[in-house]
Structure formats: C-alpha cells, structure tokens
Amino acid sequence: MDSVRSDAAPPQALKILVAGGFGAGKTTMVGAVSEISPLRTEEVLTTAGMDTDDTTGVDTKTTTTVAMDFGRITINPSLVLYLFGTPGQNRFWFLWDELATGALGAVVIADTRRLADSFAAIDYFEQRGTPFVIAVNCFDAEQVYTDQQVREALDIDGHVPILLCDARDRISVKNVLITLVEHVLVMVRSAVPAV
C-alpha cells in the first residue's frame, strides 16, 4: 500500500531576486551560478474570473504570459537558494511584489550603456526596504566608468554595495551574491539590539 515517504523534510528555501533592464544579463547571471539550467516559469495574466477587471480596450478572453527565469543553488542539505530573474517589463510590477515577498535580497544589474534602465528596480527595492547590491555588468571587460561614477549617476546611498561583474562568469557572480548576503548580514546585525 502507499507508504508515506520518509525522506527528510524538504530544505529551507531562500530566494534572491535578480533585476535589471531588458538585456542587462539577468538570465545570464542566474545561469552562471545555478546548478540547473535556468528554468522558466510563466504567470498568466487573465481577465477571466477576476474581481478587478479592467478590460478597457482589451478583449475579455485575452490572456498573456509573463516569463520569469530562475535557477537553484543547494547551499547544504537543509538550505536551498533560488535566484529569480524579475520580469523585464515594468508594467508587471504586481509580480514583483510576489517575488519580493520573503526575498533575502536583490541584485540590480546595471548596464553602463543604459543606466537609466535600472532606476525602476532601484526605486522599487529602496521603497520596499529589500536589501540590494548593484552589479555593474561589464561586457567584454569594458569598464568605462568607475563604481563611484556609477554610484553618483544612480544616486545610490553610500551603504549600498556597488561592484563590477561579468554576468557570464561563475566566480564573478558568486562574488556578487556573497557581497549581497554579507550586506544583509550587516543589516541584520545592526538591527539586533546589543545585549
């Protein structure tokens, strides 16, 4: 008869978001460190059965899909880290809320050729209080700006780490993630009242 599987309980799951403008390298970054090929999950936007229909100008039977790519890193047998690339289109902010809920932190990839593309993500995480770091993706090792110039251009607080990276490079992305988690650790430590 059916036996209840006695494997150990599933690991604790944590998630980190990877945000940035279209083509900034989100999926590339996820793929660089994931132990599985990045998977794609889709959320369907549909007007069917929703209470909050706003069908102005939209055929009521229309649905559309938003793709989110993600990867996985097994930290140890009881701890698994998921990396979620956020949907690139800004009109899907409501999906960001779901992604950001319970997230450990976020990496905002900045492309120095299109810095403005990362403003929206930075604003979002700042307002939400989600810890984040800025990873300046250097294509072809071409670094035109210093991180200080990027910090000024993006108007980023001094405590937010900014680092250069190559989203294709495993070691480089690993360093970005470590920097993020160390940043979170500093925030958590400073929030703990001294005993």
Next chain:
Amino acid sequence: MVADRSELPGDDGPAWWDHEAGPVVRPYMVTGGRVDPGNDDFDLISHVVAIISLAAETRSPEHQSILALTQEPRSVAEVAARVDLPLGVVRVLLCDLLADGQIARYDPPDTEELPNIETLQAVIHGLRAL
C-alpha cells in the same frame, strides 16, 4: 492552443500585450476554468512532495505529472516550469492534490523579516564553497 495574435479582434488603442509578453494562450482549460486556488496560495518557493505512490488515481493527467515530479521535494516554481504550465494553473492543481491528501507542502518561513544570522552565515559559507 496558441492563438495567432493577428487573429485577435479589436484594434482600439495600444495593445497591452506584445512580442515580449509571449504567446496568447488559454491556459485554464486544465483546471476546468477554475482560476482561484482558494485562500491556500502556494508560495513560489514552497516545497511540495508526493505522499502517495505513483499508482494512485489522480483527477487528471496533469495531476499525475505533478505527482510524478514530486516524488522528491520540489519548489512550486520548479514544478510549474517542469510540467510547463502557468503558475496560476499549477497552484490550482496543487490545491487539488493537497485536498486529496496526495501531496504535503512545506512553506518558507512566513515572514517579512530577514533570515537569522546563522542562516546568513551558512549561505555565505555555502556560496564560498561553490
């Protein structure tokens, strides 16, 4: 199942879908039109695991596919990606399986707070060891 966008009626105003948004589909056929998984929403990183054998009867082939996948613990996001169904659809199916006592679910800590220091240190240690 995938409709050609050019066949869609209505050219009033700018379309809110486009190439980036992906294909226009009718994904809720599998759930019999149900879109609401109930008040029991599964987080993307909730883990689910089958608690019955594969031989058990399920409501549909899609339920069966999920049961097969969750013979080991899987995150909801991973289940959705691997059965190639939209998240909302998978959530409805997971609720069915849960109601039928065929899967168990493990949620991430229900909190807006950041993980504790020990967990963060474990993550840093694990990343360094990659």
